Amino acid sequence: MSSTAATKAGNPEADFSVSGLGNPQEELGKLLSGQYPDARGRYGPFGGRFVPETLMGAITRLEEVAKAAFVDPAFAAELRDQQRVWIGRPTPMMRAEGLSKEWGVDLWLKREELAHTGAHKINNALGQALLAKRLGVKRIIAETGAGQHGVATAAACARVGFPCRVYMGAQDVERQAPNVQRMKRLGAEVVPVTSGDQTLRAAIDEALRHWVSDPMGTHYLLGSAVGPHPFPWLVRTFQSVIGTEARAQMLQQAGRLPDAVFAAVGGGSNAIGFFHGFLGDSQVQILGVEAGGTSDEPGMHSATMAHGRPGVLHGCYSMLLQDEAGQVADTHSISAGLDYPGVGPEHAFLHAIGRVKYVRATDAQTLEAVNACCRHEGILPALEPSHALAAVRNWAKANPGKTALVNLCGRGDKDMPILMKHAPMA
Amino acid sequence: MSNASVTGLPNAGSASPGASIAQAIRAARTRGHAVVPFITAGYPTLAALPGLVRSLAPHAAAIEIGVPFSDPMADGVTIQQASRTAIANGASLGWLFEQLTALQCEAASGGPALPPIILMGYLNTFITGGLASLAERAAAAGVAGLIIPDLPLEESAGLRAALHRTGVGLVQLVSPVTPPERAAKIAAASDGFLYAVMVAGVTGAGASEAVQVEPGAYLRSLKAVSPVPVCAGFGVRTRADVVRLSGDADGVIVGSALVQAIGEGVDAGVFVRGLLHDR
Numbered sequence: 226m227s228s229t230a231a232t233k234a235g236n237p238e239a240d241f242s243v244s245g246l247g248n249p250q251e252e253l254g255k256l257l258s259g260q261y262p263d264a265r266g267r268y269g270p271f272g273g274r275f276v277p278e279t280l281m282g283a284i285t286r287l288e289e290v291a292k293a294a295f296v297d298p299a300f301a302a303e304l305r306d307q308q309r310v311w312i313g314r315p316t317p318m319m320r321a322e323g324l325s326k327e328w329g330v331d332l333w334l335k336r337e338e339l340a341h342t343g344a345h346k347i348n349n350a351l352g353q354a355l356l357a358k359r360l361g362v363k364r365i366i367a368e369t370g371a372g373q374h375g376v377a378t379a380a381a382c383a384r385v386g387f388p389c390r391v392y393m394g395a396q397d398v399e400r401q402a403p404n405v406q407r408m409k410r411l412g413a414e415v416v417p418v419t420s421g422d423q424t425l426r427a428a429i430d431e432a433l434r435h436w437v438s439d440p441m442g443t444h445y446l447l448g449s450a451v452g453p454h455p456f457p458w459l460v461r462t463f464q465s466v467i468g469t470e471a472r473a474q475m476l477q478q479a480g481r482l483p484d485a486v487f488a489a490v491g492g493g494s495n496a497i498g499f500f501h502g503f504l505g506d507s508q509v510q511i512l513g514v515e516a517g518g519t520s521d522e523p524g525m526h527s528a529t530m531a532h533g534r535p536g537v538l539h540g541c542y543s544m545l546l547q548d549e550a551g552q553v554a555d556t557h558s559i560s561a562g563l564d565y566p567g568v569g570p571e572h573a574f575l576h577a578i579g580r581v582k583y584v585r586a587t588d589a590q591t592l593e594a595v596n597a598c599c600r601h602e603g604i605l606p607a608l609e610p611s612h613a614l615a616a617v618r619n620w621a622k623a624n625p626g627k628t629a630l631v632n633l634c635g636r637g638d639k640d641m642p643i644l645m646k647h648a649p650m651a
Numbered sequence: 652m653s654n655a656s657v658t659g660l661p662n663a664g665s666a667s668p669g670a671s672i673a674q675a676i677r678a679a680r681t682r683g684h685a686v687v688p689f690i691t692a693g694y695p696t697l698a699a700l701p702g703l704v705r706s707l708a709p710h711a712a713a714i715e716i717g718v719p720f721s722d723p724m725a726d727g728v729t730i731q732q733a734s735r736t737a738i739a740n741g742a743s744l745g746w747l748f749e750q751l752t753a754l755q756c757e758a759a760s761g762g763p764a765l766p767p768i769i770l771m772g773y774l775n776t777f778i779t780g781g782l783a784s785l786a787e788r789a790a791a792a793g794v795a796g797l798i799i800p801d802l803p804l805e806e807s808a809g810l811r812a813a814l815h816r817t818g819v820g821l822v823q824l825v826s827p828v829t830p831p832e833r834a835a836k837i838a839a840a841s842d843g844f845l846y847a848v849m850v851a852g853v854t855g856a857g858a859s860e861a862v863q864v865e866p867g868a869y870l871r872s873l874k875a876v877s878p879v880p881v882c883a884g885f886g887v888r889t890r891a892d893v894v895r896l897s898g899d900a901d902g903v904i905v906g907s908a909l910v911q912a913i914g915e916g917v918d919a920g921v922f923v924r925g926l927l928h929d930r
Binding site for chain 2: 238277278279281282430440441442537547552553
């Protein structure tokens with residue numbers, strides 16, 4: 226029978242408690258040295274594997290295959306080659322001359338929206354599709370919210386050679402019609418999910434339910450840094466190319482590290498990969514930006530760190546928006562990609578030890594940032610990274626002249642219907 | 652420490668956590684088939700719960716009561732919808748404990764006896780108030796055991812230890828894709844009975860095309876290693892299913908089919924009696 230540190234210490238509560246976290250510097254050291262995620266898939270208290278028994282074999286095998294692949298030079302070579310010729314990596318970094326002037330800071334943008342299919346999601350989709358070949362599965366399923374992860378997965382499956390099915394909330398199918406067409410054109414089957422809240426959260430619920438019917442023949446290509454271990458670690462590993470490139474590009478192009486780095490956080494996949502480049506640089510402040518929605522009232526935002534408390538959703542123990550009885554709360558964001566009540570367990574850990582500060586940007590501030598970026602940089606950013614831009618603007622007031630770096634994780638073409646509805650141009 | 656010892660409710664003095672469940676299943680088996688019906692607490696209405704429990708009690712080896720959760724990842728459409736309705740009706744774990752306490756008091760003061768009550772629900776609703784509080788409230792409400800489908804063996808030690816402090820059992824699940832050695836470990840850790848999930852799928856699902864299961868061989872392999880009774884659940888809908896599976900299982904769990912029948916206005920007790928006996 227398995228036993229845990231918790232029960233050895235005589236305190237069963239420790240399995241679901243944040244009180245056991247040690248000194249922040251030591252805890253960060255454990256993360257950077259690879260001691261976290263530990264053998265139980267935990268980052269301190271956060272993480273774990275809370276899935277039905279039917280999936281335990283599949284996620285255990287996934288972890289083993291991933292670990293073997295990550296030390297295999299042939300896998301690294303294949304991934305690097307495909308990143309270069311198919312995704313278009315490295316993505317560039319540039320100084321945002323107009324916004325720097327406008328906001329009184331020295332602002333740099335990591336141009337992740339120039340990655341193939343228009344967002345960072347492709348990094349993970351390609352990586353996991355290559356892993357799926359080693360798993361020997363026959364098909365791939367995925368969930369999607371705004372459709373970016375669905376499009377990336379459909380594209381990766383077409384490239385690597387897998388049949389692909391994407392679960393998407395019925396409400397999102399309607400909101401994101403162009404992405405639905407893109408997925409279908411790339412050969413994917415799109416399944417509208419009518420259960421639950423009919424958004425990203427319900428799509429993940431449904432993908433998990435279908436994975437259970439064929440755990441060994443199907444790979445679930447989860448797109449965010451959430452879910453049971455090893456997913457948060459896998460997704461971060463494939464997304465950390467963003468932070469690695471960005472840090473080197475800053476040193477090369479700006480001649481220095483930034484004072485602060487910013488990324489939007491829903492589940493947290495772009496942010497965790499980006500932040501990993503800078504976690505060890507103690508002089509770099511790291512800010513995660515959550516969706517502040519329209520107000521702080523329950524159901525009007527997706528600000529998990531600000532308003533949540535620890536809980537279990539979609540297979541991991543992390544911060545969670547929930548009511549007193551433990552029912553998962555409804556959320557709102559103008560950005561479908563941030564409209565999620567949970568957050569990756571590694572983010573919950575970085576929040577708990579204070580290494581990353583989590584702030585909010587509202588829907589209105591975000592729309593202003595979209596327009597500013599369009600006018601001053603000639604770039605239409607997605608609504609997700611526009612939250613990060615809005616946070617830079619807020620931060621700039623107290624930090625004039627300082628250097629900020631934003632992960633511009635996606636392009637905004639997909640958001641045109643929303644922009645036309647909420648902020649139409651005469 | 653435990654309220655159970657004060658109130659004299661069923662867990663008090665139990666030989667081991669879940670022992671009352673194992674005993675009840677074995678006793679029912681000697682009389683015929685052991686059926687464990689599942690209902691969703693708060694469905695179709697909050698007021699329906701006591702009546703459903705009373706009507707099931709004479710026919711059930713044990714009663715499994717579902718604690719509704721907003722994101723039930725192991726459940727099919729029937730129980731998803733029942734859970735959604737129940738939450739909208741205001742069902743919660745705290746409310747359920749109150750209802751069960753009242754039912755136990757009724758039984759203790761000369762009312763008809765209740766079979767062991769087992770709660771099935773998702774981890775988040777159980778851990779949200781702390782594990783010690785959960786264990787004490789469950790024991791005080793006379794709950795014999797918990798079934799938590801999103802709590803695999805590797806994550807279960809802390810919760811099990813907390814429950815054992817007040818004599819409440821933790822029932823573990825095995826699935827058709829669980830390797831034999833692992834199934835033996837799970838069986839050894841399971842209190843009351845071993846929950847044999849019969850399909851690779853969610854509750855109420857039909858057979859999976861990808862994972863073929865030969866029920867007899869699967870159940871016999873579990874019986875060979877399990878120190879506790881083995882009960883078959885998921886996809887068990889009819890009397891024919893009950894008869895077929897009872898050849899190799901100690902008991903059967905009927906959930907989605909019963910919840911669906913309750914939704915259609917069928918009397919729960921009559922439904923379960925129909926599973927036990929030829930009409």
